[in-house]
Amino acid sequence: MASTADVSGLTVLNGPPEQRSDDAHGYYTPAPEKLVDAKAPTGLIKDRWTTRKMDNRLVNPANRRKLDIIIVGTGLAGGAAAATLGEAGYNVKSFCYQDSPRRAHSIAAQGGINAAKNYKEDGDSTYRLFYDTVKGGDYRSRESNVYRLAEVSANIIDQCVAQGVPFARDYGGLLDNRSFGGVQVSRTFYARGQTGQQLLIGAYQAMERQVAAGTVTQYTRHEMLEVIVVDGKARGIIARDLVTGEIETHLADVVVLASGGYGNVFYLSTNAMGSNVTATWRAHRKGAYMANPCYTQIHPTCIPVSGDHQSKLTLMSESLRNDGRIWVPKNKEDCTKDPRDIPEEDRDYYLERIYPSFGNLVPRDIASRQAKNMCDEGRGVGPMVGDFRRGVYLDFADAIARLGEDAVREKYDNLFDMYERITGENPYEVPMRIYPAVHYVMGGLWVDYDLQSNIPGLFVTGEANFSDHGANRLGASALMQGLADGYFVLPNTIRDYLADGPFEQVDEAHPAVVEARTSVQERIDKFLSIGGSRSADSFHKELGNIMWEYCGMERSEEGLRKAIDMIRELKAEFWSNLKVLGTADSLNQSLEKAGRVADFIELGELMCIDALNRRESCGGHFRAESQTEDGEALRHDEEFAYVAAWEFGGEGGQPVLHKEDLIYTAIEMKQRSYK
Amino acid sequence: MNLTLKIWRQKDAQSSGSMQSYAVEGISEDMSFLEMLDTLNEQLNERGEEPVAFDHDCREGICGSCDLMINGQAHGPEVTTTCQLHMRSFSDGQTITIEPWRAGAFPVVKDLIVDRSAFDRIIQSGGYISVNTGSAPEANSVPAPRDKAMRAFNVATCIGCGACVAACPNGSASLFLGAKITHLGELPQGQPERMGRVASMVAQHDAEGFGGCTNIGECTAACPKEIPLDVISQLNKDLRDALRAGY
Amino acid sequence: MTAVATSTLVRGARASRSTITLKIMMAGSGALFILYVLAHMYGNLKAFSGESAFNEYAEHLRELGQPLLPYSGFLWLFRAALIIALVVHVYAAVVLWKRAQAARPVKYEVSKRRNSSFSSRTMRWGGLTLLLFLVWHLLNFTIVKINPTGGETNNPYQLMVDTFGVWWMTLIYLAAMAALGLHLHHGTFSAAQTLGWTNTAASRTRARTAGWVLAVVVAGGFSLVPLFTLFGVID
């Protein structure tokens, strides 16, 4: 079998990794051979995508009508794909669990979207965006994919503007942009704090236009519960109509999952309440590999938890760190005092102290981890949640003194308002309290360069796949990926697969279809018949606590082992003590929740195993066993420069680890340093 | 705090519903309104009663899912979404009446959940700019005057929640419709289809069974995104232009 | 006609059949009514100049446009316009009322208003009041000419003085003027909004002010004659 290092004619800048540690021994089965992306393009990095587009076969326009495409998800990735494939003339069926495609979680993104337009003539280029993204991902992403992402980024902006997305503009009427997340060029396009909303509405409108044209059929309030795999190919899905409870079979030539991320495995996250792993986890159980599941992004500036009742966390724009100063009291006794009464000499501006050159503007992962360290030391502030006070101060007193309250108001008023609405405290008077929260997952289903999973005919796009962000995601790059996948990449790669279609008609009575359907039915019946005493929500909360404690920002071998045991116990209890009221043949939110939690529990276990195996600190994940002398994250490229793609090992079996080496030809790996 | 909740319970679209009273205790004023309902639901589940169904997703004020009529006001007493409303806006011992959006075009699906798909159909009837993927010109080739772009943005922030319809005594969706017409109509890209768009979208609005607008102004006060009444004026003006152009 | 750039618009969407078109018709007819009541009010105020001035004015109206138009010709043209406007106005009001009722089939248990004026919520009942008033008013002064005191009916001035000499007649008129004031208060703003003239916050404020001014001027102006007659200033 060819090695992934075999990139013809080009100098390879790193060798294949050789893993020496084996912390997860006994929890998994290693696959005998390396995993290879069979579609990995070769040649110069800048030509790879062009060549691939040329090489991919075309589908005759007359044939497109006969080809059925199922797309699960209407976020940026799914909505954009539905619109584009509909325009091309395919017969698209689009699914989402919300009552309208416009409500997909992408709507919540605030900050902006990157694009290598170089409108500011500040030296930006496709290569520089590519470089920043690979580096930001801590060299754990595939260079070909990231380069392609950077390459199509400029087209995204053109497309969105033509659709009427009202990006910020300067006085001359041309597009404005800003710099974001510590990069040195200005390439982030934005629509005030509602960029995700505006981009999604653009994609949604384009999709609705196709609904009217008859090329796209939309199935809202439908939840996908199973993939149908016939003769090794994905041929449809089983979905539940969330209103009538009916279990429906939808068959197609190809299935696209654009179902978003699974950050809600932590219970508390900035994700929408309904964000789930069900679509991808069901596919995983049918054979699709789950790659790097432990890669999670933690965002440093969220509003802290105020009590056990909390259902989700709210993000506060990172821009606040430009003017706010972060501190905690030096002495534990001061933690309950009014912060205004704590004198300057008793405050510890810890980021400024530890990272004098970056100060409060260190990257997300570092800011997050240090906040957690302070709270773990017992110097957190705010209400007690569990055994800790989980919060640090973000103080604007200096900024207000320096710039005046009006100037601060002008910059941050909406954020301050939101903060006050949620906490009841006025940040102009009392320092804000912030705490890190789970925000995004870089892990997801493994896909090849064509965004196809290892199950032929099952494509995965957007946050649902593992592809472009490595171990850490830079701000403003998930929106870019979602739209790149949906508008430009998938439509160009899926046709190579569809060129062989229409595939042989599948009958609803086919054993594989029947099997999928019955398994869904049985699972639902099971949830309703357990008749225990705990709600699905309470299990979810408990799982979240375990995940955050042991598989959150900081992980250790011991903690992860403990977590795996706890999750296994929780799973056993879930299946014997769950209580779901109501019926299956009507709208039943508790039933929906139960299905999602069941999948989260299984995912949680796999995440811990993945984290256990990866004995290195990369991206936002700090492995206690892998740090420098002064306590900074330490990566091990010689051991872990690979994608960990996990194959489902069967009910009760061990997952199988497939490794795909990450080989770089266009960029050299370096350790990050912010001191 | 302890509260009495009067909540509309309805099994499904076919059944008729009624108001039910529930007592909830131990509510913290830091809870959001929906977390208060979560607490109620957890208690109901324990007691073996089916939890109250309500729509929600982002809980951040942006997806437009949440939609409760609270004490006779869409999204409750503050200018925000139901999910961003917090219990400190209420007082201990208070009785809170919670109803679904009421409009012929928004039939109740269950309890507090209504069907707002009429909004999608209004968008389908013309709420877009026709441009196929890949055919877009370079973004900066068509400058958009900043003030117009700003206005377009301000009204494009509509989250499609339907509070305007719920609050309007006529059950009119004019604010929602006007916001979309103004958003697309302010931008240079939106001009070629402007007349057809308004004629078509208004026709769909009417066909869905929304009422006409008497310019009462409750909609804008209930709108969590503070979409101004201008957009209805703009909608009317555009329709008049369309009439003149023969649509 | 501009070419339709899309193929997916609602087929056969006729802008002219929409609720907004009905509203534009209401606003147009309403605007005509506003002009009429302003003129009518001005005419009524002639009562303060005495009987002959008032009756001459009424006569003058009939001579308007002569010799181009026959006697009373202008008056009849104007009446025709008013009648058509009334039919349109009332027709549209009925259709819109019905629609609004269908659009909100189930009422709220609790309902709290936060931004609407009383006048805006009572347009329909106010309109109905005006319609009833108009029927009586025309019976009273033009069609049948009913003199509640049983006095002379062919002298407009006298008919008026007799009518308002009766306290309850004055009361009916004053009530109608209150309804008119309310109708105009919201109607003026609403018509501006319906006609698309209120695209900014400033122009909306202007339209609302215009509503106030018209309501006060017209309702107040009309009320002077009945009041002063009742109290014997005009006789």
Ligand SMILES: Cc1cc2nc3c(=O)[nH]c(=O)nc-3n(C[C@H](O)[C@H](O)[C@H](O)COP(=O)(O)OP(=O)(O)OC[C@H]3O[C@@H](n4cnc5c(N)ncnc54)[C@H](O)[C@@H]3O)c2cc1C
């Ligand atoms: C608060 C917040 C702010 C952010 N800000 C930024 C930012 O500024 N810049 C940036 O680049 N990124 C940002 N991100 C990240 C970014 O928004 C997301 O990663 C991205 O939008 C994901 O898009 P998606 O299309 O992959 O999935 P989503 O938008 O999550 O869409 C998922 C879709 O799948 C559907 N679905 C899921 N499961 C099922 C199922 N089982 N059956 C049927 N349908 C299903 C859902 O209905 C939905 O339509 C932010 C994220 C958050 C949480």
Ligand code: HEM
């Ligand atoms: C004769 C009986 C009348 C009836 C039944 C009536 C009824 C109504 C109703 C129901 C409306 C609100 C329409 C809607 O928005 O749905 C309305 C609006 C209006 N009416 Fe009348 N009305 C009458 C007389 C008058 C008179 C005498 C005037 C003027 C002096 C007038 C001026 C207006 C104006 C300006 C509007 C606003 C139109 C708009 O909203 O665009 N109406 N009328």
Ligand code: HEM
């Ligand atoms: C107190 C207030 C009013 C007084 C004193 C008054 C008086 C009169 C008089 C004297 C006439 C007969 C004129 C003539 O035959 O030449 C008349 C006619 C009329 N009035 Fe009034 N009026 C009043 C208010 C109104 C209002 C509010 C309206 C409309 C809403 C109205 C509508 C009419 C109409 C339509 C006619 C018939 C005009 C015609 O013959 O063409 N009036 N009024």
Ligand code: SF4
């Ligand atoms: S206009 Fe306002 S109230 Fe109406 S749907 Fe949009 S955001 Fe909601």
Ligand code: F3S
């Ligand atoms: S409340 Fe209703 S009547 Fe018009 S101004 Fe708003 S839609």
Ligand code: FES
């Ligand atoms: S839940 Fe999304 S706006 Fe309220």
